[in-house]
Amino acid sequence: MKRYLLAVQFDESHPETEEELRAQLARTHKVNLEMEAAGSWVFAGGLMPSYASTVVRPANGTTTMTDGPFAETKEQLAGFWVIQCEDADQALAWARKGALACGRPIEVRPFNELPAE
Amino acid sequence: MATLTRMLGDIGLAEEAVQDAFAAAVQKWGEAPPPNPGGWIVTTARNRAIDRLRRESSREARHAQALLLHQPAEPKEVGPVRDDQLRMMFTCCHPALSPLAQTALTLRLLGGLEVAEIARAYLVPEPTVHQRIVRAKKKIRDAGIPYRVPGAAELPDRLQPVLTVLYLVFNEGYASTAGELLRTDLCQEAIRLARALADLMPDEPEVIGLLALLLLVESRRPARVGPSGELVVLAEQDRSLWDRALIAEGHELVRRCLRRNQPGP
Numbered sequence: 001m002k003r004y005l006l007a008v009q010f011d012e013s014h015p016e017t018e019e020e021l022r023a024q025l026a027r028t029h030k031v032n033l034e035m036e037a038a039g040s041w042v043f044a045g046g047l048m049p050s051y052a053s054t055v056v057r058p059a060n061g062t063t064t065m066t067d068g069p070f071a072e073t074k075e076q077l078a079g080f081w082v083i084q085c086e087d088a089d090q091a092l093a094w095a096r097k098g099a100l101a102c103g104r105p106i107e108v109r110p111f112n113e114l115p116a117e
Numbered sequence: 118m119a120t121l122t123r124m125l126g127d128i129g130l131a132e133e134a135v136q137d138a139f140a141a142a143v144q145k146w147g148e149a150p151p152p153n154p155g156g157w158i159v160t161t162a163r164n165r166a167i168d169r170l171r172r173e174s175s176r177e178a179r180h181a182q183a184l185l186l187h188q189p190a191e192p193k194e195v196g197p198v199r200d201d202q203l204r205m206m207f208t209c210c211h212p213a214l215s216p217l218a219q220t221a222l223t224l225r226l227l228g229g230l231e232v233a234e235i236a237r238a239y240l241v242p243e244p245t246v247h248q249r250i251v252r253a254k255k256k257i258r259d260a261g262i263p264y265r266v267p268g269a270a271e272l273p274d275r276l277q278p279v280l281t282v283l284y285l286v287f288n289e290g291y292a293s294t295a296g297e298l299l300r301t302d303l304c305q306e307a308i309r310l311a312r313a314l315a316d317l318m319p320d321e322p323e324v325i326g327l328l329a330l331l332l333l334v335e336s337r338r339p340a341r342v343g344p345s346g347e348l349v350v351l352a353e354q355d356r357s358l359w360d361r362a363l364i365a366e367g368h369e370l371v372r373r374c375l376r377r378n379q380p381g382p
Contacts, residue, residue, distance in 0.1 A: 002261045087263040088213060089271075108213075110260045 001084045003042065003111040004091040008104050010078030012049055016103075027101035031094075035083060040094060046079035078104060118226055119205035121162050123264055128226070128254050130166055137169075138162035202227055203313055204266050209253075210278035211262050218253035219278045220285055221246050227310070228286040228303060238289050272318065279314065280327050283307050287331050298342060304335055315370075322374050329370035336363035 016024065035041035050069040057064050069076060081098060085091045088110070095106045121131035138161040142154075151157045209223040217239065224230040224238075232250070236243040256262065267275045290303030311328040318324050340354035349355075 085261075087261045087265070088211075089263055089265070089267075091261070092213065108260075112259075 001086065002091075002113060003082060003084050004088075005107075005109045005111065006081040006083060006091070006095050006098055007077055007107040007109065008079045008081075008098070008102055009075045009107065010104050011074045012076050013074055020103075024102050028098070031097050031101045034097070035081070035094060040083045040085055040090070042082040042084055044079070044081040047077060050076045075105075078102075119201035120159055121166070122205060122208075123201050124159075124163055125166050126264065127258055129258065130169070131162070133169065134162035134166040137165035141165070202310065203317070204264060206279055206282070206310065207267055207275055208257065208262060208264050210275065210282060211257070212275065212278070213260065213262060214253050214256065215249070216278065216281075217241070218249045218256075220282050221249050222253045223282040224286060224289070225250055228282075228289070228306060230286075230289065230303075234289065238285065273321070276318070276321065276323065280323060283311050283314070283327060283331075286310075287334075291334065298346060298348060299338065301338070304331075304338070307331060308335060322377050322379055325370050326374050329367045329374065332363045332367035332370070336360040336367065 032041060032044055035044075053067075053069040055066045055068065055070060057066070079102075081094070083091060083094055085094070088108075091108055091110075095108045099106045118131055118135055121134055122128050125131050125134065135158070138158045141161055142150075142158065146154075206223055206227055209226060210219045214222070221235050221239070224235050225232065230238075232246050233243055236246045239246065284307075287304055287307035290300040290305075290307065292298070293300040293303070308328070308331050311324070311331055315321075315324050315328045336359050337351075337354065339360065340356065340358035341349055343349050
């Protein structure tokens, strides 16, 4: 079994209506249940918008703190799934279902499962 | 290569094993190759891969080795493609890979084209092609893109890049960018794979159409080059040299497509 991150992207400059948001949540919840039933679900979570984000950076043995996310891009991380699958095809199939449910693009990334040397 | 990739589950490992086996063949065969040279290469390469994995100490390598040793000599085929090369082709043409990577990888691993030839066919620099192939192989391994024939439901979507690649392989043979004018081996290979694909998907008009196109173009090959290796234009070709059997087969396939009355993809 391989683990994959399904990272949900979101253009924060175009927020959805309250109604659409509710429908998305309901559809996403269904996908979660489906994943659980199939034994693929590991973890999932939705995130607050990037205004609530803080970046902590290492610098010369100490750290600095800045307001906001890493990149000043329109696309922000809106939420994510961690799933376990046989192969990329299975992960991509879940990503399709997830993207249709939440109406947002999803980046599929395999975990680095190489054993620590 | 395709068979070994299925057995070993990794393109890089298969490539190294095949190289090892050919090196051994050069030493051992001498004047008399074994009765089944292809089988000899596959068996030797598989054994060399096991040796290689034994020398590796990582846990992952040991797992791979255990899997390999406990695998039956001829793993059972699954899905509709019986040909390892076609299975490999669907993996190389996986939609999670970029179009250039799909084609470059297939031409390299299945068409046997050199990186330089692929670069010329695509009008991109050689290092770009090299880098795309390396990156694609790493992605196949690390992202877990399977060596599997797509299921019946996915097959139509997965087909387009495969057809594109077959067409390009044929094209490189039809008017070769390197050395001789024609590379008959590439044309034959493209036709062989197109035939296998048509057997697999007899109801896909695009597959039948491509096969018909390749056969009809191939039928004129004997007349396309003159005695001193120069190209002969269509109007001046000796039509008695055209291959009647291929023409008949191509026409029949075109008629099959026409009956469906569904031109274009």
